[in-house]
Amino acid sequence: MKIYLSIIVSFISVICKSQRMTVNQINYQMTGDHKAMVVKGSYSGNIIIPDKITFQDVTYVIEALGYDSFSGSHQLISVKLPESIRNIEGRAxxxxxxxxSINFPKSLQRIENxxxxxxxxxKKVIIPENVELISPNAFSYCSSLQEISVDPKNKFYASKDGVLYDKTFKILIKVPDTKSEVNIxxxxxxxxxxxxxxxxFLSKIELPLSITDIPTFSFxxxxxxxxxxxxxxIKTIGWDIFRNAENLEKFTxxxxxxxxxxxxGxxxxxxKTSLLKFPPAKEKFTIPATVKNIVTSAFNTSKNLKEIIIPETVEKINTWAFANCPVLTxxxxxxxxxxxxxxxxxxxxxxxxxxxxxxxEEYKKSNDSSWKNANYVGI
Structure with missing residues (x-):
């Protein structure tokens, strides 16, 4: 009997936690004992999130903005958050x-993926003192972002010249999209x-000698x-680090x-046995005979590339090596x-x-679809 009662209580708890409600045109979901978060809706104009709501004579504290809660709200202009908010979840x-415009209250602890x-x-973001987690891509593709500043009392993050770092200045987290220069x-x-x-707008990036690894898609x-x-x-370089960097002329x-x-370049x-990255601004290229491997995305988004000669020494051409080369004929x-x-x-x-x-004829007979579905001209 006790087991059945426990199951019933747990089931009721799950139902209560998943209950949704709408108050003053804002959607909420219960998350725990007298707590709730804002959930998905179509929002517009200037929104004020209250610290508490009352629904069916029960009061709930608003602690989070749920996953995807405001996403795609193209007419949303500003949001005012209460001092009860602790978490802004992924893709909110x-x-x-x-x-x-959006304010980050002192109560805020997490800004997620x-x-x-x-x-x-x-254009501007101010990180308050109690934030302990900021996802590295929290502000990706914010095309007008000029500055990220951090409360000096914050124990985990810091800013310099509007750029976001961890508190130790050992991790560079985010350079705002509109920066034309940055001194790392x-x-x-x-x-x-x-x-x-x-x-x-960055025309020059000089990485300090303390950085040894450049991750995929970095630039x-x-x-x-x-x-x-x-x-x-520099010890490692991820693939496709300069995707869409269409004016890059050379590497040194x-x-x-x-x-x-x-x-x-x-x-x-x-x-020189692996070709890692081709500068997208180039138009013609003959790969040197030392090369055996063309790595993933090596020529990806080379939008100016018209002609390429690949020597017989090349043994492997990896995925997307020549993807998005629109004038390569x-x-x-x-x-x-x-x-x-x-x-x-x-x-x-x-x-x-x-x-x-x-x-x-040998190329035409190949079982590899990459070769089978092509046209050929003998030279």
Missing amino acids: FEDCINLT AAFFKCDQL ADTVEKIFPSTFENCR DNCKALKEFNIHQN VDPLNPNFSTEE VLYDHE KITIMAKKPTYMSEAFQISRKITFYVPKETV
Whole structure:
């Protein structure tokens, strides 16, 4: 009997916690004993969230903005949060393209994954003293963001020149999208994939010697960059780090770096056996005969690339290696048999490969769909 009673009580508790209610055109959901959070709705104009609501004679404290709660509310202009709010959950304000103003109360502790993703009109953010977690991509693609400031009393985060760091200045978390220059603290040891994301006005980025790893997508949409230097201490570089950096003309590598090298501005591993990244501003290129491997996304978003010659030494062309190359029309491959290729040419039109004329039939017979569905011209 006690077991059945426990099950019934638990079931009732689950029902109560999932109960939704609407008060003054704002949707809420119970989260616990006399507590609730704001949940998904279509919101517009200037919203004021109360610290408490009363529903069916019961009072609830509003502690959170739930996952996806305001997302897609294109007519939302401003939000005023009460001192009871502790958590802004993931994607809470995603794609609120006209949100210009929001206050973060002293009670706030967490700003989660992509909470303000693509809030195009948000210009300034002030992080209060009790925030203990900010997702690295919380403010990704906030195209008008100028400044992130932090209360000096905060124990976990700090800001300098409007840029967000952890308190120790060892982690660079977010550079606001509108920055045209940034002087990175020389104590920084780590950056995130979203740190420089969409910083389309930065023409120069100098990483301090204390940074050894550059993660995937690090400089996505950094359209003003024309040159990038790999200093002597860089050990790893993620794939597609300069996606949509369409004006990048060349890479340089410190001669003391034991891991990477350049030739004609193109980035390779130290032995030049793997081609890592092609500067998107280039129009024509012949891959050197030392190269055996073209890594994932090596030429991705090379929107100016028209012609490429791939030597017979290349043994593998990885996924998306030549994705989003809209004007690439002449692809010459010197290999006498089909090279291993995995969805390398993500191009909507049917591709024409120029190959040695004596190998055309062998290419056509290939079981690999990447080769089978193409046109061939013998050279």
